[in-house]
Amino acid sequence: MNRVHEFGIDAVELDFDEVKPGKEEMREQFRNAGISVASMYAFFDFGNAPDAEPGFRFIDTAEYLGASKVLVIPGFIEESEGPAERENALNRMVGVLREMCNYAERKNMIITMEEFDDIRAPFSSSDELLWFMKQVPKLRCTFDTGNFIYRGENELEAFEKLRDKIVHVHCKDCSLDEHNGGTPKFCTNGTKLFPSPVGYGCISIDEILHRLIADGYNDIVAIEHFDAADELSYIQRSAEWLRSRLSGA
Numbered sequence: 335m336n337r338v339h340e341f342g343i344d345a346v347e348l349d350f351d352e353v354k355p356g357k358e359e360m361r362e363q364f365r366n367a368g369i370s371v372a373s374m375y376a377f378f379d380f381g382n383a384p385d386a387e388p389g390f391r392f393i394d395t396a397e398y399l400g401a402s403k404v405l406v407i408p409g410f411i412e413e414s415e416g417p418a419e420r421e422n423a424l425n426r427m428v429g430v431l432r433e434m435c436n437y438a439e440r441k442n443m444i445i446t447m448e449e450f451d452d453i454r455a456p457f458s459s460s461d462e463l464l465w466f467m468k469q470v471p472k473l474r475c476t477f478d479t480g481n482f483i484y485r486g487e488n489e490l491e492a493f494e495k496l497r498d499k500i501v502h503v504h505c506k507d508c509s510l511d512e513h514n515g516g517t518p519k520f521c522t523n524g525t526k527l528f529p530s531p532v533g534y535g536c537i538s539i540d541e542i543l544h545r546l547i548a549d550g551y552n553d554i555v556a557i558e559h560f561d562a563a564d565e566l567s568y569i570q571r572s573a574e575w576l577r578s579r580l581s582g583a
Contacts, residue, residue, distance in 0.1 A: 335363065335364070335367035335369055336367055337566065338369075338566075338569055338573075339367055339368055339369055341569060341570050341573040341574070342573050342574075342577050343369070343569070343573055344368075344369060344370065345369060345370045345371065345372035345554060345556075346364070346369055346370075346371060346372065347371075347372055347373045347374065347375065347405075347556055347558075348360075348371060348373075348374045348375075348399065348401075349374075349375060349376070350374055350375065350376035350377075350392050350395065350396075351376070351377075353374065353395060353399070354395070357395055357398060357399060360399070361398070361399055361400075364399075370400055371396070371399040371400050371401045372401065372402075372403070372502075372554045372556060373396075373401050373402075373403045373404060373405055373446075373476070373502060373554070373556070374392070374395070374396040374399070374401050374404050374405070375404065375405035375406075375407065376389075376392045376404070376405075376406060376407065377407045378406065378407065378408050378409055378430075379409045379410075380408045380409045380426055380427045380429075380430040380431070381408070381409035381410070381411060381422075381423030381424070381426050381427050382409065382423065382426075384426035384427075384429055384430050385430070386430045386433040386434060386437070389406070389430060389433070389434040389437075390434070390437050392404065392406075393434065393437055393438050393441065393443060393445075396443065397441050397443060401443070402442070402443055402444065403443065403444045403445075403446055403474075403476075403501065403502050404438070404443065404444075404445060404446065405446050405447065405448060405476050405502070406431065406434065406445055406446070406447055407447075407450055407455070408427040408430065408431060408447070408457075409423065409427055410452065410454035410455055410456075411423050411424075411454060411456050412454060413453065413454065420456070423456075424456060427456075427466075428466065428469045428470055431445065431447075431466070431469075431470045431473060432469075432470050432472075435470055435472035435473055436472070439472060444474050444501055445472065445473055445474070446473070446474045446475060446476040446501060446502055447463060447466055447467075447473060447475065447476065448463070448475070448476040448477070448478045448481065448504065449462070449463050449478060449481045449482055449485075449487075449492070450481065451480075451481040451484035451485075451519065453522060458481075458484065458485055459482070459485045459487055459492075460482065460487060460491075460492040460495045460496055461495075463475065463496065464495060464496065464499075467499055474499055474500070474501040474502075475496050475499040475500045475501065475502075476500075476501070476502040476503070476504060477493065477496060477500045477502070477503050477504065477542075478503075478504040478506055479503070479504065479505055479506055479507070479537050479538075479539050479542055480504070480506030480507055480508045480527075480535075480537050481504075481506070483508060483521060483525075483527065483536075483537070484519065484521050484522065484527075485521070485522055486521065486522065486523055489537055489538055489542065490538055490541060490542070493542055493545060497545070497549060500546075500551070501553065502553065502554060502556070503542075503546065503551070503553070503554065503555045503556065504556050504557075504558055505532045505539055505542075505543075505555050505556065505557050505572070505576060506532070506537070506557070506558050506559075507530040507531065507532045507533065507534060507535035507536070507537045507539060507572075508527040508528065508529070508530055508535045508536055508537055509527070509528045509529070509530035509534070509535040509536060510525070510526070510527070510528070510535075510536055511528060512526065512528060514528040514529065514530055514563070515528070515529075515562075515563030515564075516528050516529040516561050516562045516563040517529075517561035519561075529559050529560065529561050529562035529563070529568065530568075531559070531567075531568045531571035531572045531575065532557050532571075532572035532575050532576055533571075533572070533575035533576070533579070534571065534575070540579065543555070543579055543580070555576060555580070557569065557572040557573065557576070559572070
């Protein structure tokens, strides 16, 4: 944490499952390092188990750690499920998300979703994500720059669809070069995406930042490097690239 703070990183995002065993100790460690908690994310199975209580406890934990936003992955639907089962699962997810948004609002917190890069996620494209936001009007978007390519969608076109819903940003880049190393992610069309430091891959992050600044966005831009060959090096390079782009903004 001290190393990444030296890179200019002031906040982190946390996985709820990794926080639960020792949230008190973790909060103290962040305070000592001068790092805040920007957001937390959690995986649920609301399509099969539509109980809002685990979602409320997630929000409580995020509040305890000082986060103002949370990212909810409400569940997955297997491709083998029929239309009726799929519709029922979606409706159950929506019902719990509405309850969570109301609960979070009382704590001045925001519930967000992102386009998740998994074919089982019924929110893996901009249109699917917008459907959820239409059903749950208080729901907002964590815009992940590197996830739209998974479904063959252009990230700039997706940005235009979602821009008035964006309250949080994940600057995630991807590379088509296998020499980058790391574990690849297979797109739905078979393309292999490799982890990349922000600004060094194939995603139009520079243009997205330009549009965010033009819109008056003045909040967190997060970086993520899941499955990178050298995460610490990627973190440093990403932080340096982003700081160079945002220093005059």
